Amino acid sequence: MNDRSDTPTDGGDAQYERDTSPGARAGVDLDVDTLQERLGEVREQVGKRLVGQREVLDDLIVCLLCDGNALLESNPGLAKTLTVRTLSNVIDLSFSRVQNTPDLMPSDITGTEIIREGEGGRDFVFEKGPIFANIVLADEINRATPKTQAALLEAMEEKQVTAAGQTYRLPEPFFLLATQNPIDQEGTYALPEAQSDRFLLKILVDYPTEEEEIEVVDRYTSRLDRSIPVETVLTGAELREAQELVREVPIAEDIRTRAVRLVRETRNVDHIEYGASPRASMALVVTAKARALLEGRAYVSEADIEAMAKPVLRHRIIVDFRAEREGMTPDDAVEELL
């Protein structure tokens, strides 16, 4: 059920206060040019395995740069796991995967206390769950029970888990990338609105074009070993530094005002039943900053706001049932506001 790799091996609790990798411990002073070069290399390395899906990849990198969590929605077989796993390889982060099912318990994710026999007798030792990784892919999160979902969402919000009365901090950086299937809704537990609001972005993964699909077939049917090698081009510590740089990206006052007004407008229009919260305003501005850096700029453009509006808002608004009956989707509603 759980697939863990590269999880920290050093025991105890304190080690999870910070990522203990050499790169993370080293003092890093990343400048903007270097970061942008590295981000270009990240795209290039991931592109060795991933065909197309440029927007999905960019949104995922934006999410990493913003220290946020993403909800990926797609049909099965669209390389979500491959993408996330490759990102963790390229950025030198530990990766774990949780396949959610209705019988999954919170302790299966967070970890549990077990009795371990030692020289001093029997002790309760906390056995860490798969949540203790830098990047956690929670597959089909809507198949988990609300209780398990809540455990996951607490982890991604608080960056810590509590077990047997003890609090354990999760490694930094920590990203939870959850997936859900838009079809086959039987036996699922839809995420409550309050909890889906905690995802920074909702990323839609669409089918590749014909050319891209042919390229996928050629790339993965011509060799037995499906693991195409990629290089690590960014350390966890550099990623943390990059997250600091993202917050420093200047934004013009009128562009910032436009972003805030766009979010506020979702609360006023008739065809949206529930609008987005101020958290969405913050998310829109910070993701626009990250996108600006990713695009090689040192300032936020209006194009950044427009590009990030849908991933930021689509899971934070509920379209009025009349508009929904006429076929309007949250993306259409955001597009109309833009």
Add this chain to the structure above:
Amino acid sequence: MATGRSASDERPPVGEARERVERAVRRVRREGYKAAAIHAVVDATAVVLGLNLVLTVVGLDLPGPAYTRQAVAVAVGLLVGLVEFALRVRVPLVERFEAVNPEVREALRTARDAARAGTENRVAGRLYEDVLAGLRRASSADLVDTRRVATTVLLVVFLSVMTVQASVVGIDLTATPEDPDTGNEDGNERDYGGLEDGDEILGEETDVDEGDEDLDAVIGGSGGGEGDAETEDRTYDSGGFSSSGSYDAQQSGFAPAEEVENADIIREYNVRIRETDDTDT
């Protein structure tokens, strides 16, 4: 995987870059003032020349000294120039510059806000450098609407030529068509005040009865040689015609265009007088 320390080490401190951006923004604003002044001056000149030409051609009599027309034209032109300048600089000049240089628009706008807020961090430093580099490539030439200014300059040249022409030829749209009574070919006032009006001389036309008083008149003279005009004149002057008064010879005149009837009457009178003289002699 080296940690990044490269370009930023060679760059000037962020604070210095921020000050340079602020200076650059002030320069951009000055360029905006210059562009507004160019438009205002050219348009004001066109208005001065145009108004002066109109006042000259219309021949409007303004009270005051001879240069009143020119003074009015200059005053109106000055007013137009000032108003246009004020309107043009009312629109934020840096934003106008950004509008004509879209490649630096968003970066400059962001850098202005960041510099005004005193932002001095690594990304802002990079932004300031990018903006300064972009401004070196940008141009304020497009702040001036070249086509419009060129058209106005052509209009100014045309109006100048027309003004000179009007001054030399003396075009006056208020004057009536050329009239012998009011002017000569040179357009000057006539100074002739002699015999012109037949009615004034002869009075109203009336029918008169044939006179019945016969008078004997003796007119002395001596014959002269044929063709000897000088002798004839001398004989006449010293001869039998005498008069108590003296008369100055004057050539009668009339206005053939307006007083054709009077001219005919005068001519008829002259013919009759000569016939009477011939008969008497």
